[in-house]
């Protein structure tokens with residue numbers, strides 16, 4: 001898989017430009033809140049500022065996070081009313097959805113199935129938090145023959161899921177009641193949502209509250225200790241305010257989830273794109289070794305190196321599986 005397959009450059013650049021124009025319109029209050037590390041509560045030190053958003057790194061656990069942080073109300077307004085958010089939900093999805101279905105969601109459905117089978121809970125009813133257009137849900141249903149419930153607060157997106165005959169709970173997570181969810185064992189999943197959360201701890205407590213002992217929670221997010229993010233740092237397209245606020249890492253996510261009350265089953269970094277992302281940003285790569293590798297490495301070297309990154313937990317795409325004990 002290539003970065004271009006799932007995030008075509010032109011469309012991504014337009015989206016990022018629109019977002020940059022939206023920032024001064026939606027994040028106007030000067031009264032932002034200094035926050036401690038969202039993973040461990042430790043003190044952060046300034047890493048860089050991007051589009052007016054300060055990013056700090058926790059000295060104790062190396063989580064990278066936005067602080068001071070604008071209010072939750074400003075983010076809510078931005079996601080509901082901004083041009084860039086509308087562009088993402090319409091043009092970006094329309095132009096990329098079929099490629100993403102093949103390259104991203106089909107493999108993701110297989111991955112989730114493998115994990116659940118490996119844990120002995122293949123029968124669990126899958127609940128997709130923030131399921132968007134329901135493409136994962138469709139693919140998982142196709143693969144396993146099992147229904148998926150989608151929790152999706154956006155009316156537009158919830159409607160798109162209903163058209164696919166998916167079971168939708170059109171609510172914000174905090175409003176979801178137990179009776180709206182399937183009975184029996186559940187596996188909650190959430191993809192590329194965690195990095196957006198205004199308060200990851202509140203979110204995880206809400207998920208925990210909907211789970212029963214033995215239920216699973218599987219989610220993917222960005223790891224701030226992954227290669228492309230570390231190397232490109234403030235120039236990384238993944239470090240994109242106002243969208244991405246939290247970059248936990250394999251160590252910090254584990255500690256954080258245990259603190260919330262989960263038993264962590266596994267933290268992996270099955271990412272495939274770190275080197276491709278660096279190659280697409282060669283002019284911004286500062287480290288002489290990586291410059292050399294990107295210019296002179298052969299296809300087989302790229303594959304081997306990407307494999308090492310994934311296996312050693314240094315890829316920037318992270319998957320965490322935890323259980324309600």
Ligand SMILES: [Zn+2]
Nearest residue numbers: 037040058061
């Ligand atoms: Zn920390």
